[in-house]
Amino acid sequence: MRRYNLRINETDHAIDVEELARDTFTVHLEDGRLVDVVLTDHQDLAQAVIAPQLEIGQPRPAAATPMVRDLSPAPAATPPPARRPATGRAAGGKSVTAPMPGVVLSVEVSVGASVQRGQTLLVLEAMKMKNELKAERDGVVASIPASAGDQVKHGDVLLEFES
């Protein structure tokens, strides 16, 4: 999930975009509505660079970022690199999110631990079934916002990797 803070005519708005697949998104509007969006096509039109260049590490991309730029399925062609890979949730990404609603049964790693691809990070119980959430990449655990017993929703960030 990525939050966009937009200022339109001096009024601030926040829109959350949740990536479900490389071309499917759910946009959370401020009034609580959810809009399913399918990205059918996108292209750069001649000389019309509309995407402001957001620097990596900038804490709040506060400007009006056209989502299409950020969610490009071809990251190589997009100026802000490595911000969020376009292939599915957290595929090798920085954060591990809940693939479905459930309860965190246990956290198997601790902050600072270096994990390898395939290693179990957390156990999430959903529909009375235990699901092991495994690391999709090697990395060092930066933070674990989730703890055992937490009720989580689809898309909630459970664990984040360093860089």
Add this chain to the structure above:
Amino acid sequence: MSPDTLAQLLQGITNITWQSVVMMLIGGLLILLAVVKEYEPLLLVPIGAGAILTNLPLSPLVGEDGMLSILYNMGVGNELFPLLIFIGIGALTDFGPLLENPKMVLLGAAGQFGIFLTLILALLLGFDRNEAASIGIIGAIDGPTSIYVSGILAPHLVGPITVAAYSYMALVPLIMPPVMRLLTTKAERSIKMPYTQREISKRTRILFPIIVTVAVGIAVPFATPLIGMLMLGNLMRESKVVERLTHASANELANVVTLFLGLAIGSTMGGEAFLQLGTLAILGIGLLAFFLDTATGVLFGKLMNVFSGGKFNPLIGAAGISAFPMAARVVQKEASREDFSNFILMHAMGANAAGQVASVIAGGVLLALMGAG
């Protein structure tokens, strides 16, 4: 001591028949499976015990005032017990994943084709119409539905049909995966599906059981008892105002009735009636029904994959067979076996809940086709 007295004292021994010994061994086997392998222990322990108790020589537990016969007449002969269990199932079932993804209803329907294929096979093997329909209902892969339908159409087959249905249901984690792997490619099993968590309003959740009951009741009157009790349990669950009743239905009531039901089913497993070639045929066809159901479910899933342009994981079709919620878990296990980051559990649960409803409707359709009254 006259010879008569001696005969009376020894009548327990003299009345042992080879059939009753075999049946006691079968009862022991069911208990063994339940204890060692944990195959549906809640049902197989009482059924096994019932079978042993019934087959002890001159067992006073069966017969006019025998406890097991009383239980049978109280709740299996007249279909009360399976219906009471359905209240509990409804109270335990979360239709949320189905409401989030209503197209899963199609898979629930597809998972029932095995019933009719099995029925045809049983007819070919020489069972009469009612018997064949009762055997076919094993393909609904839902215990109470099987008991309900066979209890009406062919009461003398309730024993073997129940044993087949519950034993194979316990074996779902072993029966389904080979079929699923045979019919799908690695690429198909690895298809990831986007999942959106939609908030289903309380109103929708409460209206759903009522609307389904009325719609199904009008369309398939024979299914009214089953769907009505299932949805009553669900209505109590979703209304959130009768938590005590919901809790009691899902726990105390379901547990007590399960004990009674198991014992009563076990009491139908008398030696002479059970030990026939027909029973073996039922066990064989029943297993086939599970394979056929899984296969039609997966094949329908493949069809949906074609129509969706390659975005539908056909494994989910296998969850349409009912056997809630085990089938959905097996689907998830197969998917994560291929790719550990693939989570299709919520989709599978939707199909699985649809399969539960579809099984009930299929049972009603079958009763209507057979002209049961």
